[in-house]
Amino acid sequence: MLSSKDLIARNSDVPVKDIRKLIAKVKNLSYEKVAFDADSVFLNTEEQEQFQQLLARYRNDEPISKILNSRGFWKYDFFVNEDVLDPRPETELIIETVLTLFNTSEKLNFLDIGTGSGCILLSLLGEFENSAGTGIDISEKAIAVARKNQQKLNIKNANFENVSWNNFASSKQFDVIVSNPPYIRTSEIASLDKNVRKYDPLLALDGGETGLRPYQEISALATHWLKPNGYIIFEVGYNQAQAVSEILESNGYTSIQIAKDLAEIDRIVYARMNI
Ligand code: GLN
Numbered sequence: 148m149l150s151s152k153d154l155i156a157r158n159s160d161v162p163v164k165d166i167r168k169l170i171a172k173v174k175n176l177s178y179e180k181v182a183f184d185a186d187s188v189f190l191n192t193e194e195q196e197q198f199q200q201l202l203a204r205y206r207n208d209e210p211i212s213k214i215l216n217s218r219g220f221w222k223y224d225f226f227v228n229e230d231v232l233d234p235r236p237e238t239e240l241i242i243e244t245v246l247t248l249f250n251t252s253e254k255l256n257f258l259d260i261g262t263g264s265g266c267i268l269l270s271l272l273g274e275f276e277n278s279a280g281t282g283i284d285i286s287e288k289a290i291a292v293a294r295k296n297q298q299k300l301n302i303k304n305a306n307f308e309n310v311s312w313n314n315f316a317s318s319k320q321f322d323v324i325v326s327n328p329p330y331i332r333t334s335e336i337a338s339l340d341k342n343v344r345k346y347d348p349l350l351a352l353d354g355g356e357t358g359l360r361p362y363q364e365i366s367a368l369a370t371h372w373l374k375p376n377g378y379i380i381f382e383v384g385y386n387q388a389q390a391v392s393e394i395l396e397s398n399g400y401t402s403i404q405i406a407k408d409l410a411e412i413d414r415i416v417y418a419r420m421n422i
Pocket of ligand 1: 235247303327328329339343351352
């Protein structure tokens with residue numbers, strides 16, 4: 148038997164909290180149990196073997212969220228795997244932006260384009276309990292993850308569809324369209340951090356030669372999908388806010404605004420469709 152303290156001592160190059168998370172996964176215990184009751188946590192030979200396998204993945208740059216199949220976003224823990232972009236803290240700004248625009252008691256209809264794990268739509272529906280929403284994604288595997296999260300969080304009014312934005316035929320119109328589309332330039336993919344490049348799906352990252360194509364396509368399509376005075380809300384890459392604002396303007400949107408993330412980077416661009 149090895150104790151959690153032994154494993155921490157033997158892997159002193161790895162942050163203690165990550166070792167504890169891997170042990171918690173192997174032992175099917177809470178992180179708190181492993182951290183605060185360390186003297187009672189031991190791994191038998193088989194568990195040590197499992198731990199070594201997880202640690203090898205960790206040392207191979209796999210994000211701990213993907214090893215644990217869990218990532219915190221907004222108020223929830225989402226199931227994540229290699230089929231979806233890992234939810235990022237800056238994306239929570241989309242939820243905050245919607246909260247500044249509407250009262251949570253309102254009955255809204257949301258569309259989330261490229262929903263991935265479903266984290267944006269499901270978090271919105273967690274706040275706006277009288278509302279409903281559709282999440283679409285070109286990846287069938289991503290839609291399976293989004294549905295799994297819907298069940299896990301027991302959120303009723305979401306509907307996930309495996310369809311690309313170019314093939315989406317909406318029978319209804321939406322009050323709010325949100326999207327964190329792929330926005331990395333193809334030429335920049337190779338220089339992304341390893342944990343992103345190797346473990347986030349390329350489909351969720353690659354925004355084409357300029358990184359702006361998804362914004363051009365979605366802005367044009369969404370003019371048909373938004374209700375009069377509806378909002379479109381995009382997450383954008385660190386240097387894209389100006390270009391995306393111009394794309395929105397040329398598609399007839401008004402009241403274009405930009406919101407900064409905690410790192411003071413222009414991260415959200417949103418606008419209205421006054422028809
Ligand atoms: N935020 C991600 C990154 O910089 C990219 C996500 C995206 O393309 N939407 O790694």
